[in-house]
Amino acid sequence: MSTPEERLSExxxxxxxxxxxxxNYVPFVISGNQLFVSGQVSATPDGRITGRLGETMDLPAGQQAxxxxxxxxxxxxxxxxxxLSKIKxxxxxxxxxxxxxxxxDIPQVINGCSDLMVEVFGExxxxxxxxxxxxxxxxGVAVEIDGVFEIDS
Known part of the structure; x- marks a missing residue:
């Protein structure tokens, strides 16, 4: 099986x-074998994706965000x-x-992130x-998502 980095490249x-x-917060905290990542906003290297679903953005744009x-x-x-192979x-x-x-369609928006996690980390x-x-x-961002990850300690 390929590594998460290889899957990202693919x-x-x-x-x-x-x-x-x-x-006034830190981007992440490691506690024991868990990694807590603060909310990450819908931003590309070119800037933030702003907007409001159901007003200025449609579902596919929200999923991309x-x-x-x-x-x-x-x-x-x-x-x-x-x-990334240290993410269990x-x-x-x-x-x-x-x-x-x-x-x-809030759950369908967040599927844009959930689907990526499965693509990169498999099961x-x-x-x-x-x-x-x-x-x-x-x-003014469209989406923000935080996460908890199990890591090799």
């Missing part, structure tokens, strides 16, 4: 530098542990979607998850 994904914190959150989560994992399992994702009150990428609607998110 998917044509180059990890960006891990994002720096924008307030969530995928970028996943890429940023993986970049934080790499910054935390070095080689994606344990849980918490997804937040900036959306109109009548927009109900160990399957995880528990929450998906929540929000009236707004920091910096």
């Amino acid at each position: 998917l044509g994904i180059t990890l960006p530098p891990a994002m720096k914190a924008v307030a 969530a995928r970028y959150c996943g890429i940023n989560l993986i970049a934080q994992c790499k910054a935390a542990v070095g080689e 399992r994606v344990v849980k994702l918490g997804g937040f979607v900036n959306c109109h009150p009548l927009f109900t 160990n990428g399957r995880h528990a998850r929450s998906a929540v609607a929000c009236p707004t998110l920091p910096l």
Whole structure:
């Protein structure tokens, strides 16, 4: 089986530098054999993906925004542990979607990140998850997702 880095390459994904914190928190914390990654926003190397699902963004755009959150989560994992093969399992994702009150496809938006985790980590990428609607998110982003990962200790 190929490594997570090889799978990223096969998917044509180059990890960006891990994002720096924008307030009074740290990007990640390791406690025992768990890695807690702070919420990663929908941002590309060119800038943040802003917008509101059901108003200025449709479902496919939201799924792409969530995928970028996943890429940023993986970049934080790499910054935390070095080689991604040290990630034993994606344990849980918490997804937040900036959306109109009548927009109900919140779980489908977060699938953009969940699908990426399975593509990169295989069966160990399957995880528990929450998906929540929000009236707004920091910096006006469309999606924010945090994660808990089991790591080799």
